[in-house]
Amino acid sequence: DQQVKQNSPSLSVQEGRISILNCDYTNSMFDYFLWYKKYPAEGPTFLISISSIKDKNEDGRFTVFLNKSAKHLSLHIVPSQPGDSAVYFCAAIRPGNQFYFGTGTSLTVIP
Amino acid sequence: DSGVTQTPKHLITATGQRVTLRCSPRSGDLSVYWYQQSLDQGLQFLIQYYNGEERAKGNILERFSAQQFPDLHSELNLSSLELGDSALYFCASSVKSGVFYEQYFGPGTRLTVT
DSSP: OOSEEOOOSEEEEETTSOEEEEEEEOOTTOOEEEEEEEOTTSOOEEEEEEETTOSEEEETTEEEEEETTTTEEEEEESSOOGGGOEEEEEEEEETTTEEEEOOOEEEEEEO | OOSOEEEOSEEEEOTTOOEEEEEEOOTTOOEEEEEEEOTTSOEEEEEEEETTEEEEEOSOOTTEEEEEOTTSOEEEEEOSOOGGGOEEEEEEEESOOSSSOOOEEOOOEEEEEO
């Protein structure tokens, strides 16, 4: 039962443009959402998070938007840089520290 | 370098065998998490320990077990291995075990069951 879904396995974007990565979830009990970035042969790296009581959180070039009614969150990267090329995982946390991850979206930023 | 170390990096073993994966958290981190990443699935949360005690359980099979020792390192034991257990196993650590925290992931152990 995949409670967190990333329906786009891959995304290609031109350098300087906006990258939008999407994530859908099914469980309304999730109270935190996170995005991780993963390079090949490395473990994931925490990127940004958002509480379920907020609808936006920004950190530099990265902004996460949460639409609770649609059970949807998205990560915006502006402007995209070649170094952003990686696999991005969204994750959701339920009370009791239960983590659920999506299957990842591979982002390629074309110079 | 996240400061989280995992050994071994690679492990090849046969079906039916038992293996132990080891994780050393970042200095000062009390919480350790284990995840499995197989080819067709995203990261699956297995289990969390906080200061030696089990804190949360995810999709961990009964054939798998874990523990966290007094020095805070953790071991994940996988027994009666099956082909489907072939995966990348990550451990992560964090300072807190609260609702919101950052996790620092190790580089992973790649397990191949033949």
